[in-house]
Amino acid sequence: MAVRTYLNVPFAEKDSAREFGARWDADAKRWYVPEGIALHPFACWHAGAAADAMLMVAPVLLLQAWSSCWKCKGRSPVFCLACSDVRDTRDDRPDESHDGDLLLISDVTTVDERILRHLRRLAPDYRPDWSATKGSRCWMNHCRDCGAKMGDFHLHCEPDGPFLCITSSDWNRILQHLLERDGEYDFDGSYSL
Numbered sequence: 001m002a003v004r005t006y007l008n009v010p011f012a013e014k015d016s017a018r019e020f021g022a023r024w025d026a027d028a029k030r031w032y033v034p035e036g037i038a039l040h041p042f043a044c045w046h047a048g049a050a051a052d053a054m055l056m057v058a059p060v061l062l063l064q065a066w067s068s069c070w071k072c073k074g075r076s077p078v079f080c081l082a083c084s085d086v087r088d089t090r091d092d093r094p095d096e097s098h099d100g101d102l103l104l105i106s107d108v109t110t111v112d113e114r115i116l117r118h119l120r121r122l123a124p125d126y127r128p129d130w131s132a133t134k135g136s137r138c139w140m141n142h143c144r145d146c147g148a149k150m151g152d153f154h155l156h157c158e159p160d161g162p163f164l165c166i167t168s169s170d171w172n173r174i175l176q177h178l179l180e181r182d183g184e185y186d187f188d189g190s191y192s193l
């Protein structure tokens, strides 16, 4: 079952909450943030939301590769978010600069509503689900044919994982979708070169 984060939204502010991506729960008569959306923009209506404050710096891309499904053995597209830089607003240290390569995002627990819209359109099988490995829910790939979970650990950490240490020759087999050219986008998750 999808997890909802309920907000305390005064009636006068309901339109701006809706613009940020909040939805109305008619039974509970409360606004909520649908699962998988970053809470940071909702901080004024949700006490715990401000802790969620990492930013993907554009350009933000969606990388698409192929991987074998462990269950049905079919080939399925798998996806991974990437961006030019990450700003962690939770610590005061100056951001470590890196050499301009893309940062790959994994173990995503929440993501900005604007990025979510791209994911729904381009990668409907990349969506929040329960991870037994991590003991929590996070965004993960699913086999296009049988729906089996294809966790980020395999894709990012195992030697044949398509998103591990992408070398220049590997880029030929990775499709890049440009999601956002400018701006900064909330997320919570891990990132690596």
Ligand SMILES: [Zn+2]
Pocket (backbone or CB within 6 Å): 069, 070, 071, 072, 073, 074, 143, 144, 145, 146, 147, 148
């Ligand atoms: Zn499968």
